[in-house]
Amino acid sequence: MENVLEIKNLCKKYDNFELKNITFTLPKGMIMGFIGENGAGKTTTIKAILNIINSYQGEIKIFGLDNREDDKKIKEDIGVVLDDMFFPEILTPNDINKAMLDIYKNWDSKMFYDYLKEFSLLPNKQIKTFSKGMKKKLEIATALSHHPKLLILDEPTSGLDPIARSEVIEIFQNILEKEECSILLSSHITTDLEHMADYITFINNGEIVLSKTTDELLNNYGLVKCSEKEFKKIDKKDYLKYKKTKYEYEVLVENKKDFKTKYNISIIDKITLDDLMVLMIKGEK
Amino acid sequence: MLGFIKKDIAMIKSNFKLIGILIVVYTIMGLMGEVDISFILPFMSVMIMISTFSYDNYNNWDAYSISLPNGRKNSVKAKYIATILMILVVSIITIILSFIISYLNTKSINYGQILISMFGEIFGTLLVLTFMYPIIYKFGVEKARIGIFLIVFGIVFIGGFLLQFIDLSLIANSLSFLEDYLIIILSLIMVMMVYISYKISEKIFSKKEF
Structure with missing residues (x-):
């Protein structure tokens, strides 16, 4: 092209x-x-x-x-x-x-x-x-x-x-x-x-x-919402950034399908560009 | 480049109301014998041109002009051409008014004196503007105002100090052979002043980042 x-x-x-x-x-x-x-x-x-x-x-x-x-x-x-x-x-x-x-x-x-x-x-x-x-x-x-x-x-x-x-x-x-x-x-x-x-x-x-x-970006990237216990099981190389909120962990993943296959975590939301920006800038690794 | 000139002329034209008021006030004062009308030229030219720079600076025109085709070169060139056009127009208005005032006040018109006086005013106006433009392009209008004030003050102060030790009549006498060519020499100096000032401004603007 x-x-x-x-x-x-x-x-x-x-x-x-x-x-x-x-x-x-x-x-x-x-x-x-x-x-x-x-x-x-x-x-x-x-x-x-x-x-x-x-x-x-x-x-x-x-x-x-x-x-x-x-x-x-x-x-x-x-x-x-x-x-x-x-x-x-x-x-x-x-x-x-x-x-x-x-x-x-x-x-x-x-x-x-x-x-x-x-x-x-x-x-x-x-x-x-x-x-x-x-x-x-x-x-x-x-x-x-x-x-x-x-x-x-x-x-x-x-x-x-x-x-x-x-x-x-x-x-x-x-x-x-x-x-x-x-x-x-x-x-x-x-x-x-x-x-x-x-x-x-x-x-x-x-x-x-x-x-x-x-x-x-919007189809593949995902926002995983999980407990601290679940988060601790996630390999560092399987996510981009995470943020700890009052009740849960929000984890940005690059390929939600692969992530779902590997981990037994049910809540994976579609991301918005706002989520992406906030997590990439403010999130931790 | 014509488009950039049209934009500057449109900005000058938007000051027409103010120009008209000033011309009327100065004409009345001229008729009363209070003021030499030829002073309109430098005062008005400097004021109007600085106001166009102020609007350009304030409204971020300079950065935008660079995004236009040939903007870096043409916006500087256009400013100089618009200035010369404005000085020509204001000069013609001033000359006509001077003739009328001279006739009404003395029932005669001293063409030679009026034209020489106008020539001097044009020279002075160009001297000030060509000196100011590179400073404005370098530092912007606000900083340039202070800089110009300091430089003019410095020149007057140092010049005044040095003049105490120089015999001006001696210099005048030694240059008296140039008297017949004064207009030609001053005209050439004017052309050189504008050209050098333009080249400096163009160079400054070609490197300027916003």
Whole structure:
């Protein structure tokens, strides 16, 4: 399968934080949820992909091209929503349209105004009069209106109230039906991703913990709930992490079928991405 | 690059109300003989351009601009071109107003004096802005404001101190042969100032990380 994004051994060192050998690939036409707690390295990785930070080691290929050598060509086909708001708020959507017409070769004004209408955004109002959710919708409309082949969305739902968040998710779901593009979507709100993402890449403390298909992850991984006595019988190599709660032990296993065959423990729940994140970050080995 | 220029011009245009008020106030003061209208140019240009940097910084535009095609190069180039366009427009407005005020106040228009005075103002404005831009690109607007204040204060203080020991008339006399070429020399200096400042800003921004 053709990959739209390939990251190999990406390293970037700061005084108090480090990206360590980040490696993952995003196949064409797929949606990847990029998860991890705040400060895990999601935004830094995305900034490296976009060359917003450029002093890093490793290789990043987008559409098979080197992201530093073919920067301009690649960016014509990428739509971006960053975690912070980024349009100067004295501008209006009309101003954005005029500027983007000369920035992107494939800018589609009709599409942009159709999105503005769909999102109920007035084209001649200054952005500062918009709510946070409206600003995010404008950013999404801008990211989509040049027919990108790859969408990079960094925490697009972060900081939004539940209503605005569900609206934004709905927008993405509609886009997925209409457009044919690959998506890298970073979020620490994992429930947003469970039904949307084909792949999940989990980053913790600057390192990739896992990168798998969502089905593989949700079907194979399991959350074993057992007593202390039962837990003590489990071989260390048969689980990834465990957490002791008030009444029981919660144990994360990589293959629940194999585990069930080996141990006589009946309660093995399906995991959620939240369980996975919490146990991998806070759990013990 | 045109798109980046359009974005900066749109930001400048959003200050039109303020620009209009300032022009009216200065025109009235000029008619009353209280102020030389040509002072509009440096004051307004510096204020407006700094405000565009403030909005860019405050709204994280710089990081986003890098994610756009050719964003690193074009956003800096566009800022300089938008600045020159704005100075040209404000200069034309100021010259026309100066002619009108001069005519209404004295019933005659001293074209030469007005144009030379405008030339001096353009030179001064460009001097300040070309000096400021690399500092802003390096440190951001807020830190740059303090830095610029300290540098200007330092230059004035040290310059004032050194001037006590230098006979300026001696220098003026020895350079008097350049008088006929002053406009050409200053024009060339202006072009060089803008070019050098642009190259420094471009270099700073090409390495900047957000």
